[in-house]
Amino acid sequence: MILSAKGEPFKQRGRAEAAIKDMPDYVVVEKDDGFVGIVKGTGPRDVVCPGCGQSHHETTDAYDLETNANPSMLTLKEPWKSWGWDDLGKDPSAGYGCLVCPDCGTALAPSGTLTVRI
Numbered sequence: 001m002i003l004s005a006k007g008e009p010f011k012q013r014g015r016a017e018a019a020i021k022d023m024p025d026y027v028v029v030e031k032d033d034g035f036v037g038i039v040k041g042t043g044p045r046d047v048v049c050p051g052c053g054q055s056h057h058e059t060t061d062a063y064d065l066e067t068n069a070n071p072s073m074l075t076l077k078e079p080w081k082s083w084g085w086d087d088l089g090k091d092p093s094a095g096y097g098c099l100v101c102p103d104c105g106t107a108l109a110p111s112g113t114l115t116v117r118i
């Protein structure tokens with residue numbers, strides 16, 4: 001948990017959000033009593049293929065649920081990476097249509113959204 005520079009909880013959610021602007025791994029947490037702090041996010045999440053249900057990829061720091069998926073948001077996991085399987089490229093300007101399961105060929109983000117395991 002990260003607190004403000006004074007070592008206290010942030011008084012406003014906006015302040016906490018500004019503090020993590022350049023820290024993609026972190027998320028703001030807010031409690032009912034108004035306590036606002038910052039915690040490290042859960043890190044990479046498994047990207048699940050809607051076709052075969054397998055997970056060959058995990059999310060990267062570029063993963064953003066608010067925007068359409070692109071190749072920079074996911075990366076191939078082991079052991080497939082070591083096997084030399086295609087890692088879909090890393091071009092953020094490429095569309096989500098090129099994101100396909102390396103095993104069964106199903107679109108990983110058929111409507112722009114990746115399925116991730118929480």
Ligand SMILES: [Zn+2]
Nearest residue numbers: 049052101104
């Ligand atoms: Zn699949």
